[in-house]
Amino acid sequence: MGEMTRRKREIVGLRNERDFPHLVELALQPGSFRSVFLEIDTFHRDRMTKAELRAQGIQALAQVTTPIIKLPIKIRRQCGRCGDFNSVLVQPGQAVPAFKCSACGYRAG
Numbered sequence: 001m002g003e004m005t006r007r008k009r010e011i012v013g014l015r016n017e018r019d020f021p022h023l024v025e026l027a028l029q030p031g032s033f034r035s036v037f038l039e040i041d042t043f044h045r046d047r048m049t050k051a052e053l054r055a056q057g058i059q060a061l062a063q064v065t066t067p068i069i070k071l072p073i074k075i076r077r078q079c080g081r082c083g084d085f086n087s088v089l090v091q092p093g094q095a096v097p098a099f100k101c102s103a104c105g106y107r108a109g
Helices: 006-019 034-045 050-064
Strands: 073-078 085-090
Touching: none
Parallel strands: none
Antiparallel strands: 073 085
16 A cells, blocks of 8 residues: 555544544653664564474473373173173273173183
């Protein structure tokens, strides 16, 4: 878009005065924003690389996350002969034992 015409600038200025009467313009000494510009320049000069940001994010995530604790699993199975239900606790990482009915002694599998 091109430069704003003088008439449009005046209209916008009047609209701003009408719509935003609570805003006040302050007269500041020239060069008073020098410290702000220096801070902005320092911020942009000291930017982190993507690898540094990624490492910082991984470290922050590791600090707030809790480790996953695996609990024993209860497996409940029904006997094919007598219909009785049997359950067994299996620790994480262990194989599921072969089925044996506690009521009739039937072994599956």
